[in-house]
Amino acid sequence: MNSAALVIHQTRFDLRGFMRDRRARFFTLVLPVIFLVIFVGVFGNDPVRSGGERVSSATYFVPGIVALGIVSASFANLVMAITAQRELGVLKRRRATPVPAWVIIAGRTLAAVLTSLLVVVVLLAIGTAAYGVALPSTTIPGVLATVVLGSVALCGVGYAVSTAITSVDSAQPVVQALVLPLYFISGVFVPASSLPLGLRDLANVFPIAHLADGLRHAFDPLTTGSGIVARDIGVLLAWAVAGLLIALWRFSWVPRGSA
């Protein structure tokens, strides 16, 4: 098997593991749908101020919830899966085989990207069918670039974060503690324009705000062109590169202190 085939091999089995993990499925595929239904239900289809424009609340919430689904598919799933695999000795056993670390990292990252695309398709289908959200067809490149780069960036960060977690039990609380505040200040649940400037600046350091903003721009019916926001793509790309370098550098096959 050459390198590319080996990565795809790993991805196939990681996806299979994901599909059979009820908790991962729930948080990634079911919970975003529930959020979408609740948010649109609570706020109706009234217009929301987003940036300078007024858009329907569904059009506002779909990209935010898509971002949430991508964070779950890429960051949360990965941190929990990698931490469990390392602490329970699954990775140590793989270490006994010739498979290189980068294949494990690339395989799971590719699985997360594919899962993220699935989340987009599911939420978009529901948004279109139930709430009349329409994706301008010209912005598909913007959606794809934002989803793929955002997912890769969050995977890289996930690998970095997982090296700081030393037990299976603490993975979920650590993930929630990092992600929940960021959702609120990154415009996932509430428009970022309603937040104090300091919080917005803080949020803009991290990838979630740029993921949400890039998606919102691409989903905006008034957007013309490819829907690519250079600043969002640039920040996501920087996080993706830095995250994957940290992942390669810090990747550990065994629990800390056992080498």
Added chain:
Amino acid sequence: MVTKHEAATRGRTMEGRRKEGSDEVINAQGLLKRYGDLEAVSGIDLAVMRGEIFAFLGPNGAGKTTTVEILEGFRARTSGRVSVLGVDPAEGGPSWRERLGIVLQESNAEPGLTVRECLELYAGYYSKPRAVGETVALAGLDKQASMPAEKLSGGQRRRLDVALALVGDPELIFLDEPTTGFDPSARRKAWEVIDDLRSLGKTVFLTTHYMEEAERLADRIAVIAGGRIVAQGTPQSLGGRDRMAATIDFVLPQGVARSEIPSGVRELATERGGGRVAVRSESPLVHLACLARWALERGFDLPDLEVRRPTLEEVYLALTSETRKEKR
């Protein structure tokens, strides 16, 4: 473009050629490991030959796991020379791991995958894997092949561990306590699998707490205690077992006292309660003849008379308790 895997395959054939003619699969000299002030392994020498089953025994905390993990490439050593399949484990790359199979002491199943899928995943990691179906059969898991690995019983899971270590068709296999927690019949089946490895020409490095297992399987045994190798040899000769005193064991008939045992034997006898007497004898035939004459003259029999060589377990316990005393 040369991919990592192609490079690995090339490395393998080159190393394979280099190895021909040399029959030492593992060689360690002065292997030493220190954790802070604690010296876990104090400069040991080991040699394992191609095609043999080598058992590595020792009490918990003796340096056994540390040594094995250094040989497997999981831990770094402090000093000493180590070669496994002609490669320093600290520098062993994918081409080296192609030729190794490792059954870890503790390992969990790949989450969400069935037995067959686990093996398919692992087979993909190797350039020349053994067929998955054949590996499933070798480990005796045919009936469980489509079961989720998490649902297997303890013994079945251990067999999956063995199957995963064999799917790369390795030359050298490390088995770290492969039958812990097995019932006797499962253990016997596992022994058959390990015996099969021998007939396939594989080299096996086995650690175990079961002396019966070492005796049944091993060509050679090394015992580590307090970070040092305290004995090395075949199961029959380990620690001078072949030259050790035998034990003659019997129950004195009613009304016969120990003091009545004929002199020459009496001095070697110890009483073990319930009239049971044990005689430590370096010339058991002479002492038996003496006892037989005495019993016949007195007109009684010794129906439960037993002559035993020291068991491997007794030799092992003697070897490992000596070091414990020295350490104090």
